[in-house]
Every structure is written in structure tokens, then in C-alpha cells.
Amino acid sequence: MSQNSSLKKYFLLIFCISVFSLLSVIYIEFVLNQKPCKLCVYQRIPYIVTIFICFLGFTSQKKINWLFFLTLVFISSSFLSGYHVGIENGIFSEFSGCSSTNINLIDKTDIINSLNDSMPSCKEINFRIFDLSLATINLFISIIISVYSAKLFINEKNRSN
Numbered sequence: 001m002s003q004n005s006s007l008k009k010y011f012l013l014i015f016c017i018s019v020f021s022l023l024s025v026i027y028i029e030f031v032l033n034q035k036p037c038k039l040c041v042y043q044r045i046p047y048i049v050t051i052f053i054c055f056l057g058f059t060s061q062k063k064i065n066w067l068f069f070l071t072l073v074f075i076s077s078s079f080l081s082g083y084h085v086g087i088e089n090g091i092f093s094e095f096s097g098c099s100s101t102n103i104n105l106i107d108k109t110d111i112i113n114s115l116n117d118s119m120p121s122c123k124e125i126n127f128r129i130f131d132l133s134l135a136t137i138n139l140f141i142s143i144i145i146s147v148y149s150a151k152l153f154i155n156e157k158n159r160s161n
Contacts, residue, residue: 007063010152014070014145015054018047021141025134028127037122038097039084043138046077064156071153074146081142084135087122098122 028034057066086092125133
């Protein structure tokens with residue numbers, strides 16, 4: 001099997017993981033009716049970007065460039081989900097975007113509407129799988145993919161030199 005073929009399979013695998021992850025959180029949000037916090041929503045962005053990177057990496061001749069971008073995306077995803085796990089476990093304090101802004105409202109109707117539309121706090125864990133928060137699962141996935149992608153990138157870089 002050629003190295004080019006194995007990289008294509010890797011891009012396809014990460015593409016499938018990203019699509020599955022996004023479909024899972026959409027299911028949890030809309031079918032199971034579990035509202036995500038702001039950081040949970042932000043953690044979807046790397047997976048959306050990954051879908052495009054994997055498509056371009058799969059079809060491109062210069063796969064090493066897309067592998068580099070894929071590595072960067074999952075390193076950033078690791079930091080974002082690590083920060084969220086830190087908030088959940090009380091290591092970091094919540095940033096202002098995680099907490100409700102109802103305190104600035106004066107009108108009773110606005111307060112009631114904002115309570116209905118408000119997102120949960122980033123430190124609350126409303127949904128668990130195997131007793132792990134989704135942020136913790138995302139942290140594990142992001143670290144594994146970023147380490148493996150970095151390893152593949154380094155091997156490809158050494159092979160091309």
C-alpha cells in the first residue's frame with residue numbers, strides 16, 4: 001500500500017469521526033433536548049473546519065500540507081476542550097461569555113425571554129457518556145488525533161527530504 005493511499009484513508013477516517021461527532025452533538029441537542037453551553041458550541045468549530053480540510057487533503061496531491069493544518073486544528077481543539085474541562089472541574093474560572101447576562105436587563109418580559117433562551121453555564125455538566133462529560137471526551141479525541149496527525153506529518157516530512 002502506498003503512503004499516498006494510507007494518507008487518503010487517514011483523511012477519510014478523520015472525516016468520518018468529525019461527521020459522527022457533529023451528528024452526535026446535534027442529536028443530543030435537538031432530540032434529547034440538552035442545551036449546550038457556549039464552549040460546547042465553540043468546540044464544534046474545529047470539527048466543521050476538519051471536514052473541509054479532510055476533503056481537500058483527500059483530493060489534493062500535496063497531502064502533507066493538509067495534514068499540517070489538520071494537526072493545528074486538533075491541537076487548538078485540545079486547548080479549547082482542555083479549558084472547558086478545567087472550568088468543569090473548577091481549575092479555571094468561567095469566562096464572562098459562559099455566564100448569563102440577565103443582570104443587565106430591566107424589563108420583566110426581557111428577563112423572562114432571556115431565561116428561556118439562555119445557555120447553561122460552562123461549568124455545569126448536563127450530559128455524560130460513561131460518566132465523562134462531552135468536553136472530556138472531546139479532549140481525549142482531540143489529543144489522540146493531534147498526536148497521531150503530528151506523528152504522520154513528521155514521518156511524511158522526513159520521507160520527502
